[in-house]
Amino acid sequence: MTKETKGFVIQGIGDAVNQRKKFKSTNRKFSIITYLFILFLIIFPLTAFVLAYTFPHLVFVDYLFNSTFYIFITILLLIYFLIARFNYYTLKIDAYVIDIKIFRAVIGIFNLIDYIDISHEMLIGFSFFNRPFSFNKTLMLKIKTDKGKTIKKNLNLSFLSKKEELRISRLLRKIIAKNKLGKEEVISNKY
Numbered sequence: 001m002t003k004e005t006k007g008f009v010i011q012g013i014g015d016a017v018n019q020r021k022k023f024k025s026t027n028r029k030f031s032i033i034t035y036l037f038i039l040f041l042i043i044f045p046l047t048a049f050v051l052a053y054t055f056p057h058l059v060f061v062d063y064l065f066n067s068t069f070y071i072f073i074t075i076l077l078l079i080y081f082l083i084a085r086f087n088y089y090t091l092k093i094d095a096y097v098i099d100i101k102i103f104r105a106v107i108g109i110f111n112l113i114d115y116i117d118i119s120h121e122m123l124i125g126f127s128f129f130n131r132p133f134s135f136n137k138t139l140m141l142k143i144k145t146d147k148g149k150t151i152k153k154n155l156n157l158s159f160l161s162k163k164e165e166l167r168i169s170r171l172l173r174k175i176i177a178k179n180k181l182g183k184e185e186v187i188s189n190k191y
Contacts, residue, residue: 023093023171030159031088031105034081038106041078045071082106084134087113087158093171096120100139100155114155118143120175121182124150128165135159139168 048071052061086105093099102114118141125142137160141153 023091023167025089025091025164025168027087027089027157027159031086034086034105034159038078038081041074041081045074085136085156085158087136087156089155089157091157091168093175098123098175102155102157105158116141116153116155121179123172123175123179125176126169126172128169131156137165 051058055061084106088103088105090101091099096119098116098118098120100114100116101112104111104113122143122145123141124144127140129138129140131138136156136158139155139157141155143151143153145151
């Protein structure tokens, strides 16, 4: 909130903080761990079968063929990780813009599947939802367009920690409060 009084610009503390710092959130660490886990799930059964057929007299070959349950579970886990919608996201919030990019993490690596770039004034509301049987949380943004329509945009954020969810919620609440305060000032200035 900035006010001009007799040639001086009086700036609130929140404005000074917003102008200097940018908020950035990503799930890069969890995406790397997911890639490594999927690589392990691919290499483990292949290596086991190659060793079993190349060296049939090794000690663990009998155990491997008698315990195909482990390889079956590994293949099921691999299929789940390939089918589940794991996303790599980057969320940036600066003094004026909210920028969210979501990429498909496993199948179709580096394909942009969702993108939103809005000004702070367009944000009306938000909420988080947990998805059952998934590592995703959905961020629903309520956005007001230039024409006055209200749009709900759902964004799946994979491996979002509770701490990051609270940080994002706190920032979005501040933006919404700032928008409401700005609208009240505009209305009071008209009268």
